[in-house]
Amino acid sequence: MIRNIQLNHAGKYTCAVQTKVDSVSIATDVVVRGPPGPPLDCQVTEMTETTASLSWKPGLDNHSPIFSYIIQARTPFSLGWQTVTTVIEQLRGKQLSATVTDLSPWVDYEFRVLATNSVGTGEPSKPSKKTRTKEMLPRVTPARVSGGGGGRSELVITWEPVPEEMQSGPGFGYVVAFRPLGAQGWMQAAVTSPDASRYVFKNESIPPFSPYEVKVGVYNNKGEGPFSPNITIYSAEEEPSRAPVRLRARSVSASEVEVIWKPLAWSNSRRRILGYELLYWGEKEKQDAASVVRTGGNKTSVLIRDLEGSSTYYISLRAYNSAGVGPQSSVVNVTTKKPRKEST
Structure with a gap:
């Protein structure tokens, strides 16, 4: 009986029995099956704005055929490795490949591969080199657009900044658009800091406590992205003029x-x-x-x-x-x- 058997216990074993008058022995090969070894040579072969093409070589199957591979990814913004897709191996080739989709533009990614057989899932491959997806027009608008308050003759517009991993490219900023409620044309202003969260329009002609329609859009070096939905806020009001x-x-x-x-x-x-x-x-x-x-x-x-x-x-x-x-x-x-x- 071999207890706590390991893969390195595989090999040819001989059992011998000897009595006073005779002896007999028999040899047999013991095969130990285990989860696959780590895949080899994981690398990114092509990167687009939202996809990555990967290739790798199979590692040891440890005497149980590999039937699938798990692909994991991580970015500087993620908490760790996250599974992004599973590939069912139908052809037992020496070079395997897959395409990962739904990635964020202009973000550095690392990938690794884990093999699975009937015994379990093995250790991961070494990570691929960091590779960045290509830039594209921004797709995410600021959240929680709001505003109001401020000093006399001011229109204060606020929003929640778009996280860096959602900015889709360099040169990211905001386009703030506003107009008196019911007016036709929009006034616009560019805010160039990606970390900005407010814009203040000050003009003596702004009536106190007047409704304005506002929206906040995004842009980067590729061009302008979408605007947030329109909301109504009020310009700064005047202080109370009378005493109780x-x-x-x-x-x-x-x-x-x-x-x-x-x-x-x-x-x-x-x-x-x-x-x-x-x-x-x-x-x-x-x-x-x-x-x-x-x-x-x-x-x-x-x-x-x-x-x-x-x-x-x-x-x-x-x-x-x-x-x-x-x-x-x-x-x-x-x-x-x-x-x-x-x-x-």
């Missing part, structure tokens, strides 16, 4: 104060109100060091907590939106209640 009114404050406890105000008009054609900023500071503090509580939405009250008892606080309020904050309201003051004495 009827600001009132009342002490709820030794550590809490409730502040109430009359809300401003929620929006108009030039600006919105996204919420309010409440500023409060103690009588021994300066207004520049005021604490800030920010509310979202059209709230009309807020509870300030963690104050000191029997202390006077000054409070002011202002509205805000994406352009900034508006003017402050008049200042009101309130004194927190006296703390309760702990019972003994």
Whole structure:
């Protein structure tokens, strides 16, 4: 019995039996079958924009015929070797070949081949030399095109940059197109950095908070690729122009104060109100060091907590939106209640 048999245990074995009166022996060849050895001489014979033609030579079959080959590829952007195709060997030739499809243009690839027989899949071949697919027009548009906000008289357009492996060639950049909603012609601007993620168009003639139709396209040295779908964004709005009114404050406890105000008009054609900023500071503090509580939405009250008892606080309020904050309201003051004495 040969335990844990290995391929190198194959060969001619002789069994002999001897008694006091006679002896007998017999020889036999022991064949050990195993997964195939690594294929040889894996190389790229031709490369197009999206395909690679490969050739290799079969390695040892280890006494079990090879019936298929697995082709794996990797790039500088992949996490490791990935199977790209399986080839069924129908002709037992000395030189084998296959074509790998659906590759990314202008990307360096390495390939290796693994053989399979009825016992299992063997070790991979040595990798081929790194070979780059040819460049072509870009096919992938930026994701998550959006925008809005920014400073006065600005149109801010943002997007998610196209990964390097999807740029299809050198000289990659973006074409930003925009127009007022309902207009006919497009204004365009080229952004030459492949890592760029925003473009800001600034012009004093841009009306505040006006709808614009935008799209972002791509290009490289081969020419222009497709544009993203059209979306609608808004130019920068103006800061709130009015201060909140009827600001009132009342002490709820030794550590809490409730502040109430009359809300401003929620929006108009030039600006919105996204919420309010409440500023409060103690009588021994300066207004520049005021604490800030920010509310979202059209709230009309807020509870300030963690104050000191029997202390006077000054409070002011202002509205805000994406352009900034508006003017402050008049200042009101309130004194927190006296703390309760702990019972003994």
